[in-house]
Amino acid sequence: MNIRLNKILAQVVVLFFLSVFLAVGFNSIRKNGLSFWERNTSHTSDFSVSISVAKRFFFKKKALFIDARPKEFYKRSHIKGAINIPPESEEELIKRIRLPKDKVIITYCDDRTCGLSKELALELYSLGFDNVYYLKEGFKAWLSQNLPVEEHK
Amino acid sequence: MKLSYILRLFLGALFIYASIDKIRFPEKFLKILYNYHLLPDLLLNPTAIILPWLECVVGVSLVTGILLEGGIIWANLLLLIFFLALMIDYLRGMNINCGCFNLDQNPSAQYHMLWYLLRDLLLMSIATYVGWDLFKKRKGGV
Numbered sequence: 001m002n003i004r005l006n007k008i009l010a011q012v013v014v015l016f017f018l019s020v021f022l023a024v025g026f027n028s029i030r031k032n033g034l035s036f037w038e039r040n041t042s043h044t045s046d047f048s049v050s051i052s053v054a055k056r057f058f059f060k061k062k063a064l065f066i067d068a069r070p071k072e073f074y075k076r077s078h079i080k081g082a083i084n085i086p087p088e089s090e091e092e093l094i095k096r097i098r099l100p101k102d103k104v105i106i107t108y109c110d111d112r113t114c115g116l117s118k119e120l121a122l123e124l125y126s127l128g129f130d131n132v133y134y135l136k137e138g139f140k141a142w143l144s145q146n147l148p149v150e151e152h153k
Numbered sequence: 154m155k156l157s158y159i160l161r162l163f164l165g166a167l168f169i170y171a172s173i174d175k176i177r178f179p180e181k182f183l184k185i186l187y188n189y190h191l192l193p194d195l196l197l198n199p200t201a202i203i204l205p206w207l208e209c210v211v212g213v214s215l216v217t218g219i220l221l222e223g224g225i226i227w228a229n230l231l232l233l234i235f236f237l238a239l240m241i242d243y244l245r246g247m248n249i250n251c252g253c254f255n256l257d258q259n260p261s262a263q264y265h266m267l268w269y270l271l272r273d274l275l276l277m278s279i280a281t282y283v284g285w286d287l288f289k290k291r292k293g294g295v
């Protein structure tokens with residue numbers, strides 16, 4: 001029984017180390033390999049901005065606002081001057097639109113519970129946009145403070 | 154052909170299929186792992202690098218029958234871990250993209266958490282049955 005158990009455990013260990021070997025090997029030779037320890041998502045923990053900060057950037061015209069919600073929501077209403085990068089065409093649009101690397105970028109979606117703005121900001125950050133933030137309270141808070149929006153009726 | 158054999162092949166193929174996108178797009182998989190908010194920062198990248206390959210190796214083991222006992226134990230263990238991760242986030246009230254087979258972050262490609270849990274439960278029962286059948290047979294055979 002013990003021998004049999006040892007054999008099974010040995011198989012479990014072999015499979016694990018084989019996976020580690022393949023993973024590390026493949027990751028080190030591929031172009032878009034991840035760094036093993038360095039987190040490239042570390043920026044996500046503290047890069048939200050509050051509505052008051054976003055408001056200041058907006059009125060000073062120092063930020064580009066990006067609506068991360070699907071197209072139909074953007075069409076209905078969005079922050080004045082904001083452009084739309086919806087989740088369904090995120091990669092394609094980021095490549096196509098020439099976003100300013102020297103300007104502050106603030107992404108937003110509906111409210112605190114929606115993750116689209118954070119995900120888009122993370123994507124942009126990984127593409128080299130260092131001044132990218134997401135609006136923590138989302139578009140609902142912007143509306144509730146009667147800040148400038150563009151609407152399509 | 155025996156039922157457990159067919160189920161084993163199905164499970165193996167599923168594991169291989171699930172690993173493909175994760176191996177192809179490690180950054181996307183890393184983002185999905187991050188969205189679970191379960192792993193400490195230090196373990197995010199190693200998990201994003203190793204886990205897809207573990208899935209792939211386990212899948213190959215199930216399909217080919219090489220190191221089969223180890224393979225079925227890993228399959229059960231991985232499915233249990235995925236189930237627990239989904240359950241914890243479900244209980245926290247989160248609605249995330251499971252990233253099990255598809256790394257697409259588009260909300261239209263996202264299902265309800267309960268569906269992910271049910272699907273995982275079904276796969277766990279298949280893996281448990283395959284494992285039970287395998288160990289029962291080997292115990293009787295040796």
